[in-house]
Amino acid sequence: xxxxxxxxxxxxxxxxxxxxxxxxxxxxxxxxxxxxxxxxxxxxxxxxxxxxxxxxxxxxxxxxxxxxxxxxxxxxxxxxxxxxxxxxxxxxxxxxxxxxxxxxxxxxxxxxxxxxxxxxxxxxxxxxxxxxxxxxxxxxxxxxxxxxxxxxxxxxxxxxxxxxxxxxxxxxxxxxxxxxxxxxxxxxxxxxxxxxxxxxxxxxxxxxxxxxxxxxxxxxxxxxxxxxxxxxxxxxxxxxxxxxxxxxxxxxxxxxxxxxxxxxxxxxxxxxxxxxxxxxxxxxxxxxxxxxxxxxxxxxxxxxxxxxxxxxxxxxxxxxxxxxxxxxxxxxxxxxxxxxxxx
Ligand SMILES: Nc1ncnc2c1ncn2[C@@H]1O[C@H](COP(=O)(O)OP(=O)(O)OP(=O)(O)O)[C@@H](O)[C@H]1O
Ligand SMILES: [Mg+2]
Numbered sequence: 426x427x428x429x430x431x432x433x434x435x436x437x438x439x440x441x442x443x444x445x446x447x448x449x450x451x452x453x454x455x456x457x458x459x460x461x462x463x464x465x466x467x468x469x470x471x472x473x474x475x476x477x478x479x480x481x482x483x484x485x486x487x488x489x490x491x492x493x494x495x496x497x498x499x500x501x502x503x504x505x506x507x508x509x510x511x512x513x514x515x516x517x518x519x520x521x522x523x524x525x526x527x528x529x530x531x532x533x534x535x536x537x538x539x540x541x542x543x544x545x546x547x548x549x550x551x552x553x554x555x556x557x558x559x560x561x562x563x564x565x566x567x568x569x570x571x572x573x574x575x576x577x578x579x580x581x582x583x584x585x586x587x588x589x590x591x592x593x594x595x596x597x598x599x600x601x602x603x604x605x606x607x608x609x610x611x612x613x614x615x616x617x618x619x620x621x622x623x624x625x626x627x628x629x630x631x632x633x634x635x636x637x638x639x640x641x642x643x644x645x646x647x648x649x650x651x652x653x654x655x656x657x658x659x660x661x662x663x664x665x666x667x668x669x670x671x672x673x674x675x676x677x678x679x680x681x682x683x684x685x686x687x688x689x690x691x692x693x694x695x696x697x698x699x700x701x702x703x704x705x706x707x708x709x710x711x712x713x714x715x716x717x718x719x720x721x722x723x724x725x726x727x728x729x730x731x732x733x734x735x736x737x738x739x740x741x742x743x744x745x746x747x748x749x750x751x752x753x754x755x756x757x758x759x760x761x762x763x764x765x766x767x768x
Pocket of ligand 1: 591599643644680683729731742
């Protein structure tokens with residue numbers, strides 16, 4: 426079988442150029458002797474997959490995609506449009522959905538990840554797809570109704586009924602609106618849960634993926650990270666036990682220290698920081714993560730890992746499809762690209 430070729434997003438204003446965000450990967454690929462072709466992300470999102478792939482030569486592949494997140498149904502249309510041209514993606518549409526959306530991977534990672542419940546919402550899409558991966562909100566055009574009080578109460582009961590929690594959809598949170606639309610200090614306060622969930626649904630708007638997820642909040646090691654993306658206040662490591670509000674009162678933000686591990690065929694091929702904290706070192710213990718990654722059975726995935734604040738072990742914060750996971754600045758992805766070219 427020939428080496429896989431890569432499909433990268435084109436520039437939003439010029440279909441012959443590469444999206445600036447992926448220029449570095451394209452250069453590295455070229456240096457490694459890899460082949461890439463451009464696809465039109467906006468056309469994929471708009472539902473015009475045939476037009477999106479019309480610059481991809483027929484009869485080529487297999488392909489890895491490296492690009493912006495796509496809703497799962499759009500990924501499936503992308504795969505179908507390539508198949509019409511005799512090409513195929515190495516990650517199947519069901520494989521993409523199971524790594525990309527929490528309900529797809531949760532069962533396999535249960536016990537290794539914070540306890541979670543989810544409520545599908547009528548009218549929600551099948552995964553974030555804007556170029557920022559989360560967006561400034563889908564606006565008010567979507568009109569998706571948040572879950573009613575009975576459904577929320579049942580979900581809260583499913584999480585044990587009390588304690589702190591976080592809210593997200595099947596793919597993304599609104600972590601930058603932490604107090605307003607992400608963090609729930611106490612599940613037993615049902616009106617407060619309803620408020621945070623309603624605000625989350627409103628802000629996600631048309632970008633809401635699948636439904637609402639509630640996860641038990643766990644205390645992870647956090648670091649003060651300032652706007653210049655550098656640790657402030659000395660070493661910055663912080664193992665205190667407050668309830669997660671990220672403001673440190675000095676203009677810095679307290680963020681979970683997460684490692685992003687890139688897995689290919691069940692092996693970790695690249696370990697680095699989460700893109701939110703480029704340059705922040707961490708050395709995760711992968712022993713508990715390898716078995717579920719293998720069970721999930723997707724060839725190319727990422728896991729974001731955080732250490733419990735009491736030092737008692739590493740937890741999976743989330744799983745992602747490796748094709749649409751963001752690479753942090755400052756990390757050399759050559760090892761990963763070499764492995765993908767040899768897959
Ligand atoms: N159960 C949890 N307990 C404590 N903190 C959590 C929990 N789940 C998520 N977090 C933290 O909340 C923030 C958002 O979480 P998450 O990674 O799930 O959202 P996201 O929007 O998908 O982020 P990204 O795609 O940028 O990684 C992160 O800082 C994460 O460390
Ligand atoms: Mg995350």
